[in-house]
Amino acid sequence: MTRFAFLFAGLFVCSAAQAAPQDLLQSYAVQAKQENPQFQAFSAARGEQLYHAKRTHSSGKMLSCASCHTDNPKSAGRHEKTGKAIQPLAPIANRDRFADTAKVEKWFKRNCQDVLERACSVQEKGDFVTYLLSLK
Amino acid sequence: MKRSLIVFTLLLSGAAWADGNANLAPAVSNLKWKTECSDCHMAYPPALLPERSWRKMMAGLGSHFGQDASLDTATAKEITDYLANNSAERAGGKRAKKVLGALGPNEAPQRISETAWFVREHDEVAPQVWKRAKIGSPANCNACHQGAEQGNYAENQIRIPR
Structure with missing residues (x-):
């Protein structure tokens, strides 16, 4: 009985973690349509571009998402300032990614400001998540 | 007797020192x-x-x-x-x-690293030591203080990476 309960709980946790990024993308799609009636779909290719795009920050530093998350989102990263290890960003390598909406929003707010010095649009966030989910 | 008293007093003050600074x-x-x-x-x-x-x-x-x-x-x-x-x-x-x-x-x-207390505690650490790849800056307590995450800064927990 105990073993069955564990198995059941395990199944539930797995399916919840896998469904979450899709739910997040769906809610981004709803928001994107509200922001832009011409919205069609999210694009992994645009997300990939955004991930690698290098930009000169007002501090003079050349920054991109890859500065901390590395050129391969399946690899562990390193905080560009403190050196602290960062778990991989791609859900294939780290199933906790994009499973908690509040956490996702917290980091988009911070990191879009850190790299782009502005907020990201819903289109950008959706493209970005679509790209990371497309990695196998 | 006298010697053991001195040893005992030293042990006590050692414990007091550790308690005051290391935890x-x-x-x-x-x-x-x-x-x-x-x-x-x-x-x-x-x-x-x-x-x-x-x-x-x-x-x-x-x-x-x-x-x-x-x-x-x-x-x-x-x-x-x-x-x-x-x-x-x-x-x-x-x-x-x-x-x-x-x-x-x-x-x-x-x-924290700019407070007079921190500077005095680390005055024996040469400037180039802080810059070693495995340390980076004085902000990385746990680079040298093995128990830093647990709040343990005892001398015997210090390993300065090369």
């Missing part, structure tokens, strides 16, 4: 502080800065040492209260006196 774990912990403040760096001991420093820091998370570390209002308030309740003033003791002693009443340092 920086806050008396109570806080889950939000521990998780939110350790995303990008180690969660630093609240007792190493005065309350006014923590309040200033928590009010400026939008640009935290040049980066956006903003939190939702409820989380920020909980962490601010926690830091205030465990700051140098509240922790008390000899170390608090040393941390606070050199500061003017309105000084609110933002870097």
